[in-house]
Amino acid sequence: MLNIVVMIKQVPDSSEVEIDPVKMTLNRTKARNVVNAADLNALEYALRIKDKVGANITVISMGPPMADAAIIECMARGADRGILITDRAFAGADTYPTGLTLAATIAKLGNVDIVFGGDETTDSSTGHVGPGVAEFLGIDQITYAKEVDYEDGYVIATRDLEDGDEIVKVHTPVLVTVLLNSNVPRHQSLRKKIDAIRKGVESWGINELGLKPEWVGLRGSPTIVRSMKAIKEPEHLHKTITLDKIDEVVADLVSKNIIKVGGK
Amino acid sequence: MSEFDVIVIGAGPAGSSAAIKLAQGGMNVLLVERGDPPGTKNVSGAVLWGDELSKVVPDWERSAPIERYVTRKEVAFLTEKSKIAISYSSQDLMERKSGKIIVRGKFDQWLARKAKDAGAMLVTGITIDKLVIDGGKVIGVMQDGDVITSDAVIVAEGANPRVLINSGLRPKLSDHDVALGIKETIKLPENVINERFNVDSKGGYASEFVLGFLDDGILSGGFLYTNRDTVSLGIVASLDRLRANGMTHSYDIMGKFEEHPFIKNLIKDGIPDEYAAHLVPEGGLASMPKLYGNGYLVTGDAAMFTFSNGMVLQGINYAITSGILAAETILENKGKISEETLSNYVNKLRNSYVLSDLYTFNGIQNVTWSDFTQKTMPKILDSVMMSMFDERGMPKKHLMQVLSAAVKSNGMKYTELISSGYRMMRKM
Numbered sequence: 001m002l003n004i005v006v007m008i009k010q011v012p013d014s015s016e017v018e019i020d021p022v023k024m025t026l027n028r029t030k031a032r033n034v035v036n037a038a039d040l041n042a043l044e045y046a047l048r049i050k051d052k053v054g055a056n057i058t059v060i061s062m063g064p065p066m067a068d069a070a071i072i073e074c075m076a077r078g079a080d081r082g083i084l085i086t087d088r089a090f091a092g093a094d095t096y097p098t099g100l101t102l103a104a105t106i107a108k109l110g111n112v113d114i115v116f117g118g119d120e121t122t123d124s125s126t127g128h129v130g131p132g133v134a135e136f137l138g139i140d141q142i143t144y145a146k147e148v149d150y151e152d153g154y155v156i157a158t159r160d161l162e163d164g165d166e167i168v169k170v171h172t173p174v175l176v177t178v179l180l181n182s183n184v185p186r187h188q189s190l191r192k193k194i195d196a197i198r199k200g201v202e203s204w205g206i207n208e209l210g211l212k213p214e215w216v217g218l219r220g221s222p223t224i225v226r227s228m229k230a231i232k233e234p235e236h237l238h239k240t241i242t243l244d245k246i247d248e249v250v251a252d253l254v255s256k257n258i259i260k261v262g263g264k
Numbered sequence: 265m266s267e268f269d270v271i272v273i274g275a276g277p278a279g280s281s282a283a284i285k286l287a288q289g290g291m292n293v294l295l296v297e298r299g300d301p302p303g304t305k306n307v308s309g310a311v312l313w314g315d316e317l318s319k320v321v322p323d324w325e326r327s328a329p330i331e332r333y334v335t336r337k338e339v340a341f342l343t344e345k346s347k348i349a350i351s352y353s354s355q356d357l358m359e360r361k362s363g364k365i366i367v368r369g370k371f372d373q374w375l376a377r378k379a380k381d382a383g384a385m386l387v388t389g390i391t392i393d394k395l396v397i398d399g400g401k402v403i404g405v406m407q408d409g410d411v412i413t414s415d416a417v418i419v420a421e422g423a424n425p426r427v428l429i430n431s432g433l434r435p436k437l438s439d440h441d442v443a444l445g446i447k448e449t450i451k452l453p454e455n456v457i458n459e460r461f462n463v464d465s466k467g468g469y470a471s472e473f474v475l476g477f478l479d480d481g482i483l484s485g486g487f488l489y490t491n492r493d494t495v496s497l498g499i500v501a502s503l504d505r506l507r508a509n510g511m512t513h514s515y516d517i518m519g520k521f522e523e524h525p526f527i528k529n530l531i532k533d534g535i536p537d538e539y540a541a542h543l544v545p546e547g548g549l550a551s552m553p554k555l556y557g558n559g560y561l562v563t564g565d566a567a568m569f570t571f572s573n574g575m576v577l578q579g580i581n582y583a584i585t586s587g588i589l590a591a592e593t594i595l596e597n598k599g600k601i602s603e604e605t606l607s608n609y610v611n612k613l614r615n616s617y618v619l620s621d622l623y624t625f626n627g628i629q630n631v632t633w634s635d636f637t638q639k640t641m642p643k644i645l646d647s648v649m650m651s652m653f654d655e656r657g658m659p660k661k662h663l664m665q666v667l668s669a670a671v672k673s674n675g676m677k678y679t680e681l682i683s684s685g686y687r688m689m690r691k692m
């Protein structure tokens with residue numbers, strides 16, 4: 001049977017995060033914690049493969065102890081097993097040790113055929129983690145997937161690129177990052193949620209993974225955030241334009257190099 | 265063998281209180297809530313009156329998220345230009361901690377957590393579809409095609425009882441059964457609230473309004489409660505009348521209430537934070553479903569247990585008490601759940617204020633939701649006040665004469681006023 005890992009992150013519900021009007025910082029305290037939305041799309045593709053050919057789906061997340069609720073939610077949607085990677089030593093990680101830690105988890109699980117992740121999160125949105133994990137594991141990766149299927153040892157995916165769609169077929173093991181809203185995730189079920197609560201979420205720390213403290217968390221993070229700046233929204237000049245002035249507008253846009261007028 | 269002793273549907277005040285009591289009694293309880301976390305779907309103001317919760321969570325006020333204690337209670341009639349109010353402030357209100365102002369989002373989450381701590385299995389983010397009935401006995405619940413079994417089910421799903429309706433255990437709601445509540449939460453700094461409402465940082469202001477200035481035909485009450493650094497402002501409008509006046513929308517009423525000169529000042533510079541709508545049971549005894557059957561009990565709003573007389577709106581306390589009594593009934597009949605044994609729930613309700621109040625105040629809706637109370641009374645009071653205080657260098661009249669003139673100018677007969685007023689006093 002296929003072994004699939006889905007990486008998920010618990011994030012504050014972006015529709016509920018407010019910007020403090022004075023300090024210009026994000027106020028996350030009021031927001032509910034939810035599973036990063038694209039990760040639910042990733043989980044849905046994993047579940048469709050499970051429906052089609054059968055698979056064992058393990059959901060993993062690196063985060064604080066309360067992130068177990070996000071894992072339970074994924075199990076209530078159909079995942080078989082949940083592992084929370086949690087340890088003081090992991091605190092303050094940037095995307096590099098995050099990728100390393102997740103890769104170590106997947107390596108320890110062993111025999112993984114497909115690793116799924118979202119393409120990016122709503123709270124940090126770097127998009128680094130998926131490709132990072134694939135590199136640490138030394139496996140192929142498919143990014144920006146908007147359709148994913150599995151057949152005879154291959155993942156077939158449609159990638160949404162700026163200049164068109166690209167369909168790729170990659171042999172397992174492979175890591176796939178899935179675009180937000182690329183499918184409709186199925187609901188949680190009470191039966192599965194009860195079973196998930198009874199089964200519980202496993203908790204792995206730095207010792208289980210055989211990682212050194214200097215490799216992970218803040219210490220293992222090459223990025224140093226020096227300062228943060230709030231960027232003001234640019235002012236929009238809303239001019240009313242009538243159709244008889246359209247030539248002026250076009251000329252203006254051409255002069256600013258925003259559009260080109262092509263010849264016949 | 266059933267998977268659970270009891271399944272409780274809904275982690276509002278009724279469901280969580282029941283689950284705490286059952287878990288404390290050693291039962292294997294499943295508490296299922298649609299919202300995630302609990303409280304996200306709940307809208308009430310709210311003032312929690314009374315202290316019933318101490319029966320299941322001793323010393324609950326210490327750990328509960330209480331915003332303020334009511335120290336100023338008002339009941340006010342608003343006409344287009346005026347406000348006539350009875351305002352009651354008392355140190356006793358604070359000392360006796362009569363009314364606790366809470367924010368349901370936080371409170372429900374706290375109470376559900378207590379149920380989990382007591383040993384209930386709390387499952388959030390799941391909506392139960394219906395009860396599973398086998399040979400006339402409720403044997404569990406249905407969700408997404410799966411059956412989860414239990415010896416008994418407590419229905420605590422609130423004012424929109426879809427589980428009961430889907431299970432064929434009550435008719436669909438009619439416009440007489442429920443009113444429409446809308447609540448807006450408005451942010452204001454704590455010190456501004458203290459100054460503006462003349463309360464200290466522990467004290468709070470709670471007011472109900474009769475919105476006498478609304479267009480003909482529309483009946484709606486309003487409320488305003490001060491939280492710590494927000495105020496809850498809302499309306500409760502008659503669905504009957506809204507439907508009859510097809511052109512009026514509930515948000516128009518809310519808008520007019522907010523724009524009323526006396527309300528506008530109170531919420532000045534506030535930042536709107538949340539806006540939500542919810543049903544409020546208003547039908548009393550006539551709207552009540554069957555409260556028990558073989559294997560199930562109905563509690564709180566789902567049982568239509570609310571009380572409103574224009575001066576207070578209470579439902580949370582009735583929900584808590586009915587939840588506890590339902591749990592008691594099941595605990596006392598462990599291993600012998602039947603329609604017969606569960607019928608004792610109704611006796612318990614009758615012996616408590618829950619059903620006594622519903623019987624005592626049966627028919628009160630005909631008074632509170634009447635044109636007399638909501639339209640004529642405010643106008644008469646307004647005319648009386650105005651003639652008392654508008655000094656025009658004319659000889660003064662006795663109060664009775666002033667009143668009689670006010671009654672006449674509002675197109676009423678004196679005898680009508682007396683009989684309507686008497687009816688009102690009797691019903692309230």
Ligand SMILES: Cc1cc2nc3c(=O)[nH]c(=O)nc-3n(C[C@H](O)[C@@H](O)[C@H](O)COP(=O)(O)OP(=O)(O)OC[C@H]3O[C@@H](n4cnc5c(N)ncnc54)[C@H](O)[C@@H]3O)c2cc1C
Nearest residue numbers: 007062093094095098117118120121124125126127128129
């Ligand atoms: C206060 C704060 C400061 C930070 N500072 C930095 C910093 O200086 N430099 C930096 O690079 N990052 C920083 N981060 C980001 C954070 O530490 C990352 O590790 C984060 O977990 C992954 O980055 P991302 O959210 O951009 O993930 P993305 O790369 O956008 O996520 C892509 C996918 O990877 C998977 N994934 C991501 N994170 C996890 C996880 N924890 N567990 C399981 N799966 C996961 C999910 O499938 C996700 O959809 C900071 C975060 C916070 C909250």
Ligand SMILES: Cc1cc2nc3c(=O)[nH]c(=O)nc-3n(C[C@H](O)[C@H](O)[C@H](O)COP(=O)(O)OP(=O)(O)OC[C@H]3O[C@@H](n4cnc5c(N)ncnc54)[C@H](O)[C@@H]3O)c2cc1C
Nearest residue numbers: 274276277278298308310311392422445564565579580583
């Ligand atoms: C605008 C407004 C103001 C109010 N002000 C006050 C006040 O100041 N004081 C007062 O005492 N009362 C007030 N009330 C009344 C009070 O809110 C209710 O009486 C009280 O909430 C009833 O509690 P309950 O537990 O029965 O129902 P609810 O509080 O409605 O709880 C029911 C719970 O069940 C969940 N649920 C519903 N269906 C399902 C399902 N199928 N599966 C799983 N879960 C489900 C819901 O999400 C909800 O959490 C007010 C009501 C409104 C609308």
